[in-house]
Amino acid sequence: MSGQQQRDILLSPDEARLVAMLRALGNPVRLQIMGILAQCGSCLNHEVVSCTSLAQATVSQHLKVLRETGLVCAEPEGTATRHRLNADGVRWFKEQIEAWLPGCCDRPATVPIHLRSVESLPIPPACSHSRRTS
Numbered sequence: 498m499s500g501q502q503q504r505d506i507l508l509s510p511d512e513a514r515l516v517a518m519l520r521a522l523g524n525p526v527r528l529q530i531m532g533i534l535a536q537c538g539s540c541l542n543h544e545v546v547s548c549t550s551l552a553q554a555t556v557s558q559h560l561k562v563l564r565e566t567g568l569v570c571a572e573p574e575g576t577a578t579r580h581r582l583n584a585d586g587v588r589w590f591k592e593q594i595e596a597w598l599p600g601c602c603d604r605p606a607t608v609p610i611h612l613r614s615v616e617s618l619p620i621p622p623a624c625s626h627s628r629r630t631s
Contacts, residue, residue, distance in 0.1 A: 515593045521566045526551065527559050534569065539581035541574065
């Protein structure tokens with residue numbers, strides 16, 4: 498899709514917010530930061546930086562993107578900033594995905610016929626469905 502075609506698509510405010518969140522989470526570093534915050538509950542800037550191999554300024558920029566989407570919130574703590582997942586933002590995101598793909602995880606997972614004999618393919622850790630071979 499060309500840049501002009503993308504500009505011609507009219508999105509509702511909720512659709513635009515969902516697109517921004519999906520774009521933010523499409524970056525591997527930001528996805529990693531979300532996981533870090535989910536594990537620790539809340540972290541100071543330097544604690545998030547220590548979990549990555551990136552410079553503090555780079556991590557701060559990624560945190561800014563996550564804050565702008567509403568997935569992360571922050572509050573000052575002394576000279577640092579404490580970040581945590583924004584429960585309302587994450588809940589909204591989950592609800593939008595469910596509304597967009599209703600019942601997608603209610604059915605048992607199926608494996609395409611051409612993959613049924615390939616047992617060595619990894620199943621993503623977040624996938625709660627086991628591979629079916631029949």
